[in-house]
Amino acid sequence: MPEWDWSLRDLHNVTKIGRRVFSCFSCGGGSTMGYKLAGYEVIGNVEIDPQMMAIYKANHNPRFPFQMPIQEFRKIPKQELPPELFQLDILDGSPPCSVFSTAGSREKKWGVEARFREGQAKQRLDDLFFHFIDVADMLRPKVVIAENVKGMILGNAKGYVKEVVESFAQIGYIVQLFLLNGATMGVPQKRERVFFIARRHDLRLPDLQLKFGEPPVLYRDIRSGRGRPIDPKSRTYQRWLKRRPADKSMAHVALRTEGKNNNFNTIIVHDHRVLNTIASNSVFVRYDEPYHISNEDIIRSQAFPRDYNFLEGDPQYVCGMSVPPLMMKKIAEQVNRQWFKRGA
Incomplete structure (x- = not known):
């Protein structure tokens, strides 16, 4: 059976590696599923959207769910947070990235308050990455992994990336940037995304090496209905x-x-x-x-499990806003192999 054709029930058979993850901007939990496929335990999440949080809970049953803006989460007093959040191996997050898409006049959207989706509070989307870094500073995980669109490393957005890297450095993290394509990682889709992978400076870990070259999965291989x-x-x-x-x-x-x-x-x-x-x-x-x-084509192309419960949500929206689980699985496996198995 191909790797992209899987079920949430299969997670019961995955060997656990004893590493903890907490996910911000979790949406439907694409990255959450990737970590679980790699043997990690995802103990909780932060999500602003009520519908996405309901879908996340239905599929992942998190121990520590926080339905709120990231700005509010980072202001919670430390003594009011579960102690497990201060013993994280990985802090995960995909700050909403539409303002860095290469479609349209993206620069006009920078610094402007907007609703990312109907029903959400207005916020400056280009500030969300820095609020996420504040959370990293509060929780002090060993590793931080953040996913974003390719547009972040193109044109004027490069200056923004420089600020992100410098902000990580100020709180004691070394950042590496990787432009990865899901089509080389077993995902039946050409999906290029930038991954910021930061390691805590005091751990003295070597640079991470990420190279993937899996054969492409063509549309005819996933086509259905x-x-x-x-x-x-x-x-x-x-x-x-x-x-x-x-x-x-x-x-x-x-x-x-x-x-x-x-x-x-x-x-x-x-x-x-x-x-x-x-x-x-x-x-x-x-x-x-x-x-x-078909919707099944969309689900398969995103490498979502066939028994995923979308509740009343649109599969294309949930999938389109999520990290393909196989992308995060492959990254998480390498982080464990190259860093955590070295004693980090």
Whole structure:
């Protein structure tokens, strides 16, 4: 059975390594599942979104859940927090990263208060990483792992990354940056993400080495069922009729046939290619039939377990906002092998 085809029940058979993790900005728990697959114990989480917290609890049953903004969590007096949180091996987090996406005029969003999602409090999204670093300073874990979009290391955002690295240094952590692609890590998806992996300076650990080269998993390997049909009255359908094998998105078709430069979010999916990044707002249509891809395709491409309970949530939103479990599993295995087994 392929590694991406798994069940939450399989976690009962994973050998535990005796290492503790706490997850911030946990969403549906993609990274949580990755750590568990690698043998870690994830003891709790922080999540601002009530729906995501309900989904997280349904699938992970955390001992110490905190449904609140990270800004509030970091202000909790230490004596009011469980002592286990001060004995962490890894502090995990994926600070919301939409303001660093390369789509649109991202710089205009920096420093602006906004709701990341309906129902949440307004906050400056580009400040969240620094609040996360404050949590690291409070809890003093051995290792901190933070995931973010590739856009963080491109263009003007490089200055922001420099501030992040310097902030980690000020609290006694050495940071390494890794740009990793899920397609080389067993994930049936081309998902490039930046990982900040910081180790506490006093532990005197060597640099971490991360290199992955697993064979790609093509769309035909995960394809199952059908999603909703393309509306035959829509412009998307008219463009779909004019598609060619080389076209990767409806934007290519629009530019070639109409001279228009739009419809970027509608991706044409080919059986012999690896699926593009699953984002919460992307639209995927099959090349060989006028249908969208199925929810099962999305779940498989994100390497989520087949028995995951999405409650009333949209699988594409939950998956698109989460770290693929296999990505985090592969990273967590190397952290254990190269650092924790050395006595850290």
